[in-house]
Amino acid sequence: xxxxxxxxxxxxxxxxxxxxxxxxxxxxxxxxxxxxxxxxxxxxxxxxxxxxxxxxxxxxxxxxxxxxxxxxxxxxxxxxxxxxxxxxxxxxxxxxxxxxxxxxxxxxxxxxxxxxxxxxxxxxxxxxx
Numbered sequence: 001x002x003x004x005x006x007x008x009x010x011x012x013x014x015x016x017x018x019x020x021x022x023x024x025x026x027x028x029x030x031x032x033x034x035x036x037x038x039x040x041x042x043x044x045x046x047x048x049x050x051x052x053x054x055x056x057x058x059x060x061x062x063x064x065x066x067x068x069x070x071x072x073x074x075x076x077x078x079x080x081x082x083x084x085x086x087x088x089x090x091x092x093x094x095x096x097x098x099x100x101x102x103x104x105x106x107x108x109x110x111x112x113x114x115x116x117x118x119x120x121x122x123x124x125x126x127x128x129x
Contacts, residue, residue: 001128002079003039005032007094009072019067025102026060029092032076033106036090040127051113052121055088059107066101068094074101080128086110086117088124 007028015021033055037044048054068074074094081089086109094102112118 002077003032003036005035005076005078007031007074007076009068009070009074011070014070018070020069020072022064025062025064025094025104028074028076028094028102029078029104029106032078032092033090033108036078037124040124042121042123042127047121047123052123053086053110053112053118055108056111057106058087058109060104062102062104064102066099068096068101072096081105083120083125083128086119088120 009020013020013024034044044054074096077093077095079091081091083089088108088110090106090108092104092106093100109117110120
């Protein structure tokens with residue numbers, strides 16, 4: 001299952017050269033992950049309120065392949081790679097017209113109120129299994 005989220009590059013996303021500033025790709029993939037969870041029918045605020053935890057990024061392995069530029073229309077895909085216990089692994093790509101510009105493997109961990117890892121919410125596991 002691959003989720004797709006469109007993003008337009010705005011002037012504020014670029015540096016003096018008119019290309020997307022490297023750290024903004026992390027913002028793009030964060031937005032896409034939030035939309036992926038929403039499109040699964042899950043409400044992160046409700047999950048937190050019910051004591052089912054919150055997600056924190058544990059690890060990102062990123063590869064910058066080509067620059068995105070002002071006014072580009074990008075497609076950010078999110079794909080479930082695996083999960084176990086408190087951990088969720090996703091592969092995310094930022095593409096323009098089918099060409100991969102940026103790709104990352106993101107490891108998330110589910111944290112409870114104490115800040116310690118806890119099992120992934122059952123509703124999420126049911127959706128991705």
